[in-house]
Amino acid sequence: MPRKQGNVLIGQSGGPTMVINQSLVGLVETCQRERRVGRILGSLRGIQGVLERNYVDLGSESRKTLEAVARTPGSALRSVRKKPTPEECERVYEELKRLDVRWFFYIGGNDSAETANLIARMAQDAHHELVIFHVPKTIDNDLVGTDHCPGYPSAARFVAQALQGDDQDNRSLPGVKIDVIMGRNAGWLTAASAAARAREDDGPHLVYCPERVFDLESFVGDVDRVFTRIGRCVVAVSEGIHDASGKLIGAGSEKDSHGNVQLSGSGALGDLLADTIKRRLGAKLRVRADTFGYLQRSFAGLVSPVDAKEARRVGERAAEVALGGKRASGTISIRRKPRQQYAVSYETAELAQVAKATRRVEERFLAGSNDVTPAFLEWVRPLLGKLPRMGRLSELPLVEG
Secondary structure, eight states: OOOOOEEEEEEEOSSOOSSHHHHHHHHHHHHHTOTTEEEEEEETTHHHHHHHTOEEEGGGSOHHHHHHHHTSOSOTTOOOOOOOOHHHHHHHHHHHHHTTEEEEEEEESHHHHHHHHHHHHHHHHTTOOOEEEEEEOOTTOOOTTSSOOTTHHHHHHHHHHHHHHHHHHHHHSOSEEEEEEOOSSOOHHHHGGGGGOOSTTOSOOEEEOTTSOOOHHHHHHHHHHHHHHHSOEEEEEETTOBOTTOOBTTOOSOBOTTSOBOOSSSSHHHHHHHHHHHHHHOTTSOEEEEEOTTHHHHOGGGOOHHHHHHHHHHHHHHHHHHHHTSOSEEEEEEEEOSSSSOOEEEEEEOHHHHSSOOOOOOGGGEETTTEEOHHHHHHHHHHHOOOOOOOOOOOOOOOOO
């Protein structure tokens, strides 16, 4: 029997998703099949757990428990938003050596990739045989080098179905409805709201992504034109919209350890936009705003089947490549195959490629300043799964009783 060569440590970081635990379980089950692996440990709250020596034994969990965890939203190992200082990176590195960790997997987004890259460079400089792999996840879909990110399809499915329902509500009691959707620098999630449309007059009627400059005067004019034409208006707007100077609209000053302005903690943006519409278009106009917030990433009932499958596979693939011994670090990317029927492959990329970088919605997917193109809808729909079909009564002449 091959000699045990070291232990595995897994952590989760950043915003949770509906399928992040699929990747965790994919990692654990693949590592369990590798005879060279000793213990499989989980760090509670990511890097913070390493600094505090707070671990769980993932290798002792039953298959039944793991499968139940895989279907559960949120981070099973709990999460953290922490950028370690150089001194803390040194402590983490020494702790991994103390635990005899040979393979370290960090499940997360851009900031998590940055943290993993810092530790990987430290191990490389010390000529230490530590393999570090970043396992991608983010509902924002803003990791570079990949067609889409695990977590995004399920969150996008939630957004699309929420807008379907909101459009029916707005059709029932006409007015202006504004939905504020997650997306700091990239509008992928907001753009997915357009997948709710089935008929010409379906909402959202206006879609605002942070890839375009947001002008308040133009916004009022857009809403006025839609309302004048059909007697109502549903708006999807990204929390990261900004003016021509780059200033975020309606954002506060609170920041996390990576320097990101906190955007999802209040309804300030929605209130600002709703108040502007009331003030400019008429105080008696029915105007409402909702901020979707964390529901987008934790609604268990709307998991995309494609997302669950792919999230499991990126975890499995990360373990396969790392345990194969040919790379000291890396990340997994999903590549869409150029076929009529949806299919993907799982490739290995450089860890530094995704650290801190942001992938924004492509120009070919944006139509003007307030909509998306048919090309985007063609791209996103295979990720969502089948959406409910909204019914409508026949538009027949009234019959006098």
